[in-house]
Amino acid sequence: MIGPSQAYSPNLLDGERMRQDFEALARFGATPDGGVSRPTFSDAHLAARKWFLARAEAGGLATHVDTAGNHSAVLRARHSSDARVLLLGSHLDSVPGGGRYDGALGVVAALHVLLACKGAGADLPFTLEAIDFTDEEGTLVGLLGSKALAGTLTPEFLQSPRGGRQALVAGLERAGLREERLFDARRDPGLLAGYLELHIEQGPRLEREAVQIGVVTAIVGSRSFRIVLRGVRGHAGTTPMDARHDAAVAAAKVILGVREIIVRDFPSCVATVGDVRVEPGAFNVVPGVARVALEFRSQDEGELDAIESEVLARIRALAEADGIGVEISPVAHWQPTGLDPMIWGAIERAAADLGLTTKRLPSGAGHDAQALAAVTPSGLIFVPSIGGVSHDPGESTAWGDAVNGANVARR
Ligand SMILES: [Zn+2]
Incomplete structure (x- = not known):
């Protein structure tokens, strides 16, 4: 996924270390039934984001928080003159009483792609950025951070947000963010190389058909x-x-x-x-x-x-x-959002290289990728959800499947 595959060492990322980080993250907002509750800007959510930055720094990565509160770990291209950024990410917020995998898997996987590239001393053609977008689930607004970054967030949209105006004002205050500066998080699309997200399917189709990797063609x-x-x-x-x-x-x-x-x-x-x-x-x-x-x-x-x-x-x-x-x-x-067919192909080739089975399918749920698709070539990789369960504490994905998805993203 990050350029001509022969330019990179074929080593896979560290699935066991990734699992430890995934489990460390799942402690923030952990509920007794095995899920997590991390609504946007709750104490648990803010603590999870802090952990993410600290983990990135411990791994030798640069970090960055923008004016929309998006948290990033960055691995710069050392030799390439191309200053564009390939974003990899998802979100650390959850629905109240949600599961551990929704969003968090994509953020941890993105972090481990960067760590693996750094560890391998990969000569990257782009800067890689692992990003945790603000308020994907819509406790306050929905796709708040990804829309701000894409430049599609408008002041009018913030006047009657789905969580209510008062909750938005109070939440921004808690997080130390200023409403009028959310829009400054916009990135020049010319500086973006693309966006790739790993996410659990949240439905039963991959599991039913015993397919390992879902190649998402569109978001409904x-x-x-x-x-x-x-x-x-x-x-x-x-x-x-x-x-x-x-x-x-x-x-x-x-x-x-x-x-x-x-x-x-x-x-x-x-x-x-x-x-x-x-x-x-x-x-x-x-x-x-x-x-x-x-x-x-x-x-x-x-x-x-x-x-x-x-x-x-x-x-x-x-x-x-x-x-x-x-x-x-x-x-x-x-509106439905089509994802980039070139990226479908790249995901399929990466999966084939790893000996994994794939299936093309649309996503029935919304994701940050739909905001990014408006400004940069965007792709979404699904891994199977056990029983199709999601937005529930019982949400789960076999760890081998989760690591497969991360390895596809890594390529
Ligand atoms: Zn999600």
Whole structure:
């Protein structure tokens, strides 16, 4: 991955040392059930980031923190006149009650790629930088550090962040960061050689097919909508079944209708109703209002358009048939991000050199790579998640698989 492979010694990185560092890192924010809880700028998160810099320095690497709080270890090209930087990284923040592998594996692997290159005295064609991006998971904003670095973060975007404005202001203060200076973390794309991220799959496909390395072709886009269904509230004892306009029943039909459309017409996509609240919410009242949170994802923008029109038309038709009013408002719209086909090829060649099996697949989850892809050739390597479990303390990856992924990145 870091240039013509014959220029480098073939030695692999130190998987055992990498495991020790991975386990040291997993102690920050460790939960009794074996997971970690490291929401952005929590004490555990700040301590993990500090550990990362100290570990890099102990390994003889330079370190750097930018104005968006992104933490980096740096190995400079000694002889090359090309001053561009190849970024390798992921994130050390986690969802509350998350797992140990999501993000942390990519950061530790990036660090060990640098250590292995340094140890081998590799004559690098680029400067290598292992980077821990700020707030990937969106405790505060989502992809905060990677968007700042890519230059796609806007002041407007920070006005109504998903974690709330107050949490953002308080969090930046805790971390010693200034909101107006977040934008100064932008890098000139001309100085970037590319970005490569190793991440757990967070889904079951690689494990199911017994494939060792996932070559991510695209990161799916998503759209989300708030749907309010308005029926008629009634006495649960005296309103006959055939005289009801029950908002909860309408919500149930919406859930099943959405599922049917996706399974039948868009088999490569996913849709989720992740929240339903009915009002007033009592045993003895026929619900008058149901509020439904709908989200769907695809790697193709045209397909997102098609799902949107088909699903929303179905919801309107179902509501009308039951005499229920419906209001639909869009919440978020993320475009699909294609990753660089040259990098797919490079990952596949590196894996083949190591005798590892590969499969091309899209990523259903968001990653820092999607922010970087806007400005520099970007790639994402997946390793299998045991049982497809993620954002859960039970999240795990066989260590051999994790090291395989790091070795692919190293090449
Ligand atoms: Zn992640």
